[in-house]
Amino acid sequence: MASIVMTRPSSGPRRAAAICGLGVAMVVALAAPSSAASVLKPHPEGPESRGGKAAGGVPSLSISIDNGRTTAEEGDRLTYTVKVRNTGAARVRELDLTQTLPTGLRFVSADGQGSASKGQVRWSVDVPPGKEATFHTVAEVGATPEDLLRLASIACASTEGSDKPIVCATHSDRLPAGAAAAEAAHVAAHPVSSRLGYVGMGAAAALSVLVLAGLLLLRRSRRGRHLREPSS
The missing domain is CATH 1.20.5 (Single alpha-helices involved in coiled-coils or other helix-helix interfaces)
Known part of the structure; x- marks a missing residue:
């Protein structure tokens, strides 16, 4: 399931992390495969875009992540596509783009000089106004916890040196445990x-x-x- 999350500048790293965590929690709670993207728009009272950046100098961006699948199991090799678009009018330089590698997902390769470290893949990119940068990651599904229902990976973009994501998106695939749980829930209902x-x-x-x-x-x-x- 691919989704797009657009956020306002947060007041601190805790709030930014909580927003990304909420996205994953919603995906796991739903436990239903889907390829449709959903958009969480900025709050109506949020800052307006000015010269390609929101008030406070934050770039105007959108992001997505998808691997073209809805289910996964041990041994599968998944190819993720991460896209970040500059929706503003100014060039975004040295954008820090990351993709998480959750437990059970082993890194294989990444294009665009992407490097894997500490459970995530990282890129540095410049994006002209109105343009989109695309990257690919290949990962293999290994052993996953028996109670893990979905395999979720999160992509986030932030300015270089900042721990506050500007935008985040998540994609999740249902694991065999998730399929069994869905069947049990259906029988119970x-x-x-x-x-x-x-x-x-x-x-x-x-x-x-x-x-x-x-x-x-x-x-x-x-x-x-x-x-x-x-x-x-």
Whole structure:
């Protein structure tokens, strides 16, 4: 599931981290695959864009991350595409772009001179006004905790040397544990229809067996009749 989160300048690193954390929490809580992007717009009372930057000198940006999938399991190799766009009118220089590598996701490679360290991939990029920079990361799914429902990776952009993200986006893929949890939740919410479904599948299997047995008996009967007929 890919989503885009646009934030106002925060008053401190704690608030910025809380905003990104909220995005991941919402994805995990929903536990439903989706490829649609959602946008959280700045607060109506927030600063207006001025010369490509919001009040206070913060660049006007949008960001997205996606790997073209909705599910993942151990052994899968995932290719992420991270895009950051300069929606303002001024060039953004030395933009710090990062992508997290959560537990269970092993770094393989990254283009654009991206380097992996301390659980994240990092790039430094200049983005002209109205233009977009695109990067790719390849990672492999390893062993994940049995209670981990989704594998989420977060991309954030910030000015160089700042620990306050300007924009963040997240993409998550449902793990086998998530699929099992979703099935259990469905059965709990619809116990009657779920039981009827299982009964229907059982009846269909039994009918298939009976049909096959009938065909075998018919074939044997025809073969025995043919052997008993006198030859001319």
